[in-house]
Amino acid sequence: MxxxxxxxxxxxxxxxxxxxxxxxxxxxxxxxxxxxxxxxxxxxxxxxxxxxxxxxxxxxxxxxxxxxxxxxxxxxxxxxxxxxxxxxxxxxxxxxxxxxxxxxxxxxxxxxxxxxxxxxxxxxxxxxxxxxxxxxxxxxxxxxxxxxxxxxxxxxxxxxxxxxxxxxxxxxxxxxxxxxxxxxxxxxxxxxxxxxxxxxxxxxxxxxxxxxxxxxxxxxxxxxxxxxxxxxxxxxxxxxxxxxxxxxxxxxxxxxxxxxxxxxxxxxxxxxxxxxxxxxxxxxxxxxxxxxxxxxxxxxxxxxxxxxxxxxxxxxxxxxxxxxxxxxxxxxxxxxxxxxxxxxxxxxxxxIPERAPAFGVGDEGDHRVFVDERGISDERIVYTGLGLFERIKKKSAPSTNYARDKWVYLPGEPVRVRILGPLGLNSMTLGPNFHVIDVNSLADPLMTRMPLYEIERWRIGHFRHIIPKGYEETLKSGENRIENKDIALYYDKLSFIVRGELWSWERVIEIWNFNTGKYDYLLENVTPADAAE
Known part of the structure; x- marks a missing residue:
C-alpha cells in the first residue's frame, strides 16, 4: 500500500x-x-x-x-x-x-x-x-x-x-x-x-x-x-x-x-x-x-x-x-x-420503540424487554444490567460470589442438585458445589437425548427436553434410580463415558459404540410419559 x-x-x-x-x-x-x-x-x-x-x-x-x-x-x-x-x-x-x-x-x-x-x-x-x-x-x-x-x-x-x-x-x-x-x-x-x-x-x-x-x-x-x-x-x-x-x-x-x-x-x-x-x-x-x-x-x-x-x-x-x-x-x-x-x-x-438504544444501555427501567411473538428477543435490552457502563455505574460486577479464589469444590459434601434456567448467571451464583440441571438441557448429556415435553410448544434455542423419572434422585445419590429400564441402561453406558475413568480402553470402546448408534434403540420408545412430574 x-x-x-x-x-x-x-x-x-x-x-x-x-x-x-x-x-x-x-x-x-x-x-x-x-x-x-x-x-x-x-x-x-x-x-x-x-x-x-x-x-x-x-x-x-x-x-x-x-x-x-x-x-x-x-x-x-x-x-x-x-x-x-x-x-x-x-x-x-x-x-x-x-x-x-x-x-x-x-x-x-x-x-x-x-x-x-x-x-x-x-x-x-x-x-x-x-x-x-x-x-x-x-x-x-x-x-x-x-x-x-x-x-x-x-x-x-x-x-x-x-x-x-x-x-x-x-x-x-x-x-x-x-x-x-x-x-x-x-x-x-x-x-x-x-x-x-x-x-x-x-x-x-x-x-x-x-x-x-x-x-x-x-x-x-x-x-x-x-x-x-x-x-x-x-x-x-x-x-x-x-x-x-x-x-x-x-x-x-x-x-x-x-x-x-x-x-x-x-x-x-x-x-x-x-x-x-x-x-x-x-x-x-x-x-x-x-x-x-x-x-x-x-x-x-x-x-x-x-x-x-x-x-x-x-x-x-x-x-x-x-x-x-x-x-x-x-x-x-x-x-x-x-x-x-x-x-x-x-x-x-x-x-421502532422496541429497539435497544443505539448509543448506550441506560437504566433497566428505561426499556421494556422485547421478545416478539416468535420468541426472538433483542438480547441487549434483556440484559441491560450486564452492560459495561451499567456495571461501572453500580461499581460492581454481576453476581460472582464464588469467582477466583472462592471457587472451591468440596468433594466430601452431599451432591446438591438444582433445576433452573436461564443457566448462566444462576449457575455462577450457586457456585461449584451444585450440580445444575438446565430446563433446556444445555448442560445435561442425558436430557439432550430425550424427547421434548410438548413438540408443538417451543421457543427457538429453548427446547425443553423431559427429565426422566428418577433422574434427579440418580444425580443426588450416585445410584441409577431411573424408572424406565431402557433409559436406565442407556444412562449406564452414557455415564461411563462422561464420568468413568478417562484413560480406559473399555471407555474408548463405549465411545465408539455410542457414536455409531449401538444404543439408540433403547430410546426409541421413550415418550413424555416417562418424564418426572
Whole structure:
C-alpha cells in the first residue's frame, strides 16, 4: 500500500473513532456467555473444562474463544490483587471483545479496502448496523469469528495462484474458524473446494490443506476422547428435538423478518452486495459470496436463533469487506450510498420503540424487554444490567460470589442438585458445589437425548427436553434410580463415558459404540410419559 493511499485513509480515522465509541458504549454480556464462565472457572481451578464437576460435558460452542479467555484468566489469576477482583471473568470478556472488534475495524479500514471512500462507507455501515454493534461484544464468540473471517477473506482476495503457502494459510484460518465455531466452516468451504479443484497438483494441495486443518482435527480428537462426542452438548440439545423441518424453516424466515424490522440496514446491505457481487465478473467475490449464501440458507434451515441479529453480523462483515474493495468513481453514486446508509441505519432508532438504544444501555427501567411473538428477543435490552457502563455505574460486577479464589469444590459434601434456567448467571451464583440441571438441557448429556415435553410448544434455542423419572434422585445419590429400564441402561453406558475413568480402553470402546448408534434403540420408545412430574 503506497504512502499516499495510507495518508488518504487517515480521513477514515474519525469514522473509526465513532465505531470504537459505539462498541465501548454499548458493550455488554448476555446470559449465554456466562454459561462459558462457569466452565472457565472449573478449568482454571483444575476441575477440567466442564460445567458440572465430575461430569465431562462441553456446554460451550466456541472452543477457541474459550481457550482465549482461559489464557487471559490464567495470566490474571497469577496477579493476586488484579483490578478486576471477583468480576474478572466478566471484565476480561468485555475487554477482549472490545479489543478484537477494534482490531477488526482497523484491519478493515487500513488493510482491506481499496480506497478511502470504501473505508468510510464500510465503517458507517458497521456503526449503524445494530447486529454488528451489538455482537461486537455480547460475551459470545462473534468478535473472534469476525477477525478470523476477515483475515481469511483478505488472504483469499490477495492469494497467489497455486501458492502452497497461501493454501496453507487459508486452510489454517478456516480450521481456526471451525474451532471457534464449527458451523462457520460454511463460509470457508466454497473457497477451499475451488482452490483444490483448480489446483494442478491436487494431491499436494490436499496434503497442504490437511496440515492447515490440524488445529480443528486436534480439537475434534480431543473432544471425542475427553467428552466422548465430537460436538458440544448444546448442539445435541438443539438437534434432537423431533420438530418438523418445515416448522424450523418457517421460524428461520421469521428470524429474517425480525431483523428487517429492528435492523433493516444489515440485511439490506447483505442482499444488495450479494446481488451486485453475483452480477459482476469478479470470480473471487462470487466464491466468497457462495459461502455467505450457504450460511444464510443454513440459518433459515435451523430456525435462526432467539437472539435477534446474532447470525447476521458475520455475513455483514464479509459483504461490507467486498463492497469496500470496489471502486467508487461516481461522486453522485457514492453520495447516494452514504445517504441511504445513514437514513436506513439511523431511522429505526427513532421509529421502532422496541429497539435497544443505539448509543448506550441506560437504566433497566428505561426499556421494556422485547421478545416478539416468535420468541426472538433483542438480547441487549434483556440484559441491560450486564452492560459495561451499567456495571461501572453500580461499581460492581454481576453476581460472582464464588469467582477466583472462592471457587472451591468440596468433594466430601452431599451432591446438591438444582433445576433452573436461564443457566448462566444462576449457575455462577450457586457456585461449584451444585450440580445444575438446565430446563433446556444445555448442560445435561442425558436430557439432550430425550424427547421434548410438548413438540408443538417451543421457543427457538429453548427446547425443553423431559427429565426422566428418577433422574434427579440418580444425580443426588450416585445410584441409577431411573424408572424406565431402557433409559436406565442407556444412562449406564452414557455415564461411563462422561464420568468413568478417562484413560480406559473399555471407555474408548463405549465411545465408539455410542457414536455409531449401538444404543439408540433403547430410546426409541421413550415418550413424555416417562418424564418426572
Amino acid at each position: 503506497n504512502s499516499r493511499l495510507i495518508k488518504n485513509k487517515a480521513l477514515a480515522i474519525p469514522f473509526l473513532a465513532v465505531y470504537a465509541w459505539l462498541v465501548i458504549r454499548t458493550s455488554w454480556v448476555g446470559d449465554d456467555a456466562v454459561i462459558t464462565f462457569r466452565s472457565l472457572e472449573n478449568f482454571l481451578h483444575g476441575y477440567g473444562p466442564v460445567f458440572n464437576i465430575g461430569e465431562r460435558v462441553q456446554t460451550f460452542t466456541h472452543p477457541l474463544w474459550f481457550l482465549l479467555q482461559a489464557a487471559a484468566g490464567f495470566v490474571f489469576n497469577l496477579w493476586k490483587s488484579n483490578p478486576f477482583g471477583q468480576g474478572q471473568m466478566y471484565f476480561l470478556n468485555v475487554f477482549i471483545s472490545i479489543g478484537l472488534s477494534l482490531l477488526v475495524a482497523i484491519i478493515f479500514a487500513f488493510n482491506t479496502t481499496s480506497s478511502t471512500k470504501g473505508a468510510i462507507l464500510g465503517l458507517l455501515i458497521f456503526s449503524v448496523s445494530k447486529s454488528f454493534v451489538d455482537y461486537s461484544t455480547s460475551g459470545l464468540e462473534n468478535p473472534l469469528t469476525h477477525l478470523i473471517l476477515l483475515l481469511f477473506t483478505l488472504a483469499y482476495l490477495t492469494k497467489k495462484e497455486d501458492s502452497q503457502r497461501s493454501i496453507y494459510i487459508l486452510g489454517t484460518l478456516a480450521a481456526l474458524g471451525g474451532v471457534d465455531r464449527l458451523d462457520t466452516l460454511l463460509f470457508y468451504f466454497p473457497a477451499l473446494i475451488l482452490l483444490f479443484w483448480q489446483s494442478p497438483n491436487k494431491g499436494k494441495t490436499l496434503i497442504t490443506l490437511g496440515f492447515g486443518f490440524l488445529p480443528l482435527i486436534a480439537w475434534e480428537l480431543f473432544s471425542l476422547f475427553y467428552y466422548g462426542v465430537p460436538f458440544p452438548n448444546t448442539a445435541y440439545a438443539k438437534i434432537n428435538t423431533g420438530i418438523p423441518e418445515s416448522s424450523l424453516i418457517t421460524q428461520g424466515i421469521f428470524y429474517y423478518l425480525n431483523s428487517l424490522k429492528l435492523d433493516p440496514i444489515t440485511l439490506l446491505t447483505i442482499i444488495t452486495v450479494s446481488i451486485a457481487g453475483w452480477m459482476n465478473r469478479n470470480a473471487a467475490h462470487k466464491t466468497i459470496l457462495a459461502g455467505v449464501l450457504l450460511y444464510l440458507l443454513y440459518t433459515i434451515y435451523i430456525g435462526g436463533d432467539f437472539m435477534s441479529g446474532r447470525y447476521f453480523s458475520t455475513p455483514l462483515l464479509i459483504c461490507v469487506t467486498l463492497l469496500a474493495t470496489m471502486d467508487f468513481k461516481s461522486p453522485k453514486v457514492y453520495g447516494f450510498a452514504i445517504g441511504i446508509v445513514l437514513l436506513v441505519g439511523i431511522a429505526p432508532i427513532f421509529v
